[in-house]
Amino acid sequence: MQCPLLANVNLTSPKVVRDLLERYGLKADKRFGQNFLVERSYLQQIVEAVGLTPGQTVVEVGPGLGTLTRALAEAGARVVSIEMDRRLEAVYAETLAGLPVQIIWADALSFDWSSLPPQSLFAGNLPYNIATPLITQLLLSNRFRRIVALVQKEVALRMVARPATPAYGLLSLRVQYHAAARRIVDVPPGAFFPPPKVTSSVICLQPNNRPDHPGLFRLIEAAFAQRRKTLVNALKAAGYPPERVKRGLEAMGLPDNVRAEALGLPQFEQMLAYVV
């Protein structure tokens, strides 16, 4: 029989997590990016950044053993969690017992985000391999008021990068177009069980819910597809007329040999008017 008291299991203890996995005959599965957060202070910072008021729904991707899920529910959220690894079902009967949590068994990359109400809240300690496409989907859906995610630090740096820096590129412009982005804190490998090879960061995005601009992002994607080439040559390779690109650069007071990384979002928007 399930004892409701078991819902008090302390998932921020590496020992408890190790024992829990062992009891259910589970091993953290690398294919699913399973590194479980076992450091309470980072968990609290994620929950604080979500800024929920009791009774609000928070959508989570990748509940894992239920660590962040529990913390969100304990802060008063109703949680809808999307998880792909069905082996975890038995664990939730113990770790999420009695909490207002709904599990959706699905690949988050195939989830229909437009089915959510506008102004939804999102939180997730994301598997590294899906973080970039997933966050792009979340931003494009125009369904979120706030997105708080734990991602690889390198991805977080790309999200907040400014022009003329090595991390700057398509993802930086995608995020900047759709949201205000803040890197809240770096999380060392030792805060997870098992520890990943890289440092992670918590990022908070406040989307502006501006509609997508596919033409602008086709241009930006082409500009960065060959980032070591000059912008004129990179865009020429994608079929944009070089003389128009040069005219655009001249109007912006930029030299012919400039690379994509020198242009900020407003300059790409200006360039679009010259090339289409």
Ligand SMILES: C[S@@+](CC[C@H](N)C(=O)[O-])C[C@H]1O[C@@H](n2cnc3c(N)ncnc32)[C@H](O)[C@@H]1O
């Ligand atoms: C980094 S773990 C996070 C676990 C937990 N939230 C925590 O903080 O300890 C990532 C979780 O995402 C799940 N996952 C991996 N790929 C997924 C996908 N495409 N859709 C939904 N969940 C996925 C994994 O099974 C795992 O539970």
